Amino acid sequence: MNLFSWRLLFFPLTKKIRLFKIYYTQVNKQQVAVYRSTFVLCQIYTGLAFIWPSKINTENKITLKTTILDNADKIFENGRYEECYNLLISCKQEEHDVEIKWRICRVLYNMSKDQKYEASYKKKLISRAYQIIASELDSNWNNHAVQKWYAIILDAKSTNAGMTEKIEQLGNVRKHMDLAVTLNPDDATTLHMLGEWCYQVTEISWLQRKTVEALFAPLPHSTYEDALEYFLRAETAQPRFYSINLLRIGICYLKLKKEDQAKYYLKLAASYPAKSNNDHQANKEAMELLKKLK
Numbered sequence: 001m002n003l004f005s006w007r008l009l010f011f012p013l014t015k016k017i018r019l020f021k022i023y024y025t026q027v028n029k030q031q032v033a034v035y036r037s038t039f040v041l042c043q044i045y046t047g048l049a050f051i052w053p054s055k056i057n058t059e060n061k062i063t064l065k066t067t068i069l070d071n072a073d074k075i076f077e078n079g080r081y082e083e084c085y086n087l088l089i090s091c092k093q094e095e096h097d098v099e100i101k102w103r104i105c106r107v108l109y110n111m112s113k114d115q116k117y118e119a120s121y122k123k124k125l126i127s128r129a130y131q132i133i134a135s136e137l138d139s140n141w142n143n144h145a146v147q148k149w150y151a152i153i154l155d156a157k158s159t160n161a162g163m164t165e166k167i168e169q170l171g172n173v174r175k176h177m178d179l180a181v182t183l184n185p186d187d188a189t190t191l192h193m194l195g196e197w198c199y200q201v202t203e204i205s206w207l208q209r210k211t212v213e214a215l216f217a218p219l220p221h222s223t224y225e226d227a228l229e230y231f232l233r234a235e236t237a238q239p240r241f242y243s244i245n246l247l248r249i250g251i252c253y254l255k256l257k258k259e260d261q262a263k264y265y266l267k268l269a270a271s272y273p274a275k276s277n278n279d280h281q282a283n284k285e286a287m288e289l290l291k292k293l294k
Helices: 006-010 013-024 029-051 058-077 081-088 098-111 119-137 144-161 163-183 188-203 206-215 224-237 243-255 259-270 277-293
Strands: none
Touching: 058 081, 058 098, 081 098, 098 119, 098 144, 119 144, 144 163, 144 188, 163 188, 188 224, 188 243, 224 243, 243 259, 243 277, 259 277
């Protein structure tokens, strides 16, 4: 468990200081600074809540939450998912806050993509994320992030459950993606999700489609043009935000026989700074495709 877990809130002050000194020698200064700022605020907030619960004003709560969210987002963007998770759950006073809860779901989802974990543990991470985000859906129906992460995690959960569940949930996944885009038309991640949905549906071969429809249920239809439109919209909304988006644009152009455009985006994907497993995957796949185009 991370050193800066919520249990530290109840340690004696001298022990906290000693633990800080020990930990400071083990990790880089920047990481410690991030945790220290949030940890100190949690200490102050917890102390005030214990002594003067009626005198904590809204401004103090907003300051604390903003600090936690800002630090968590920075750690997440650097691909340090376990640290981000530990930080988000460190202040129990905020455990019912939707802005923290959807971020917990986001980091659990990304942890589930890490190859170092066993498949059974990855499924548990997704199951936990689904429980959290599903509980927020009715009360936060107009929250863009809730709709987005519900769609992402529902898709992952249905994939884990097998082909039948995956097919049955395709329509629901698309519905919540569309709702998320309606609530925030300029969110690059949601636009990428819609592109990915169209891309995966288009990738189903004629034989696979007929087999699945005979055994399960009718499948939705899409095209590479549909997928490309969403991927390009995502790139316009936030240029170079995601290596897989660049890769998908390149692949869609290849499918549409537009090699010059394909090469441009595949080169961007191949040289994308790798911070996560997805980035490494995009680098590798883009380089392999470029070799075939030479």
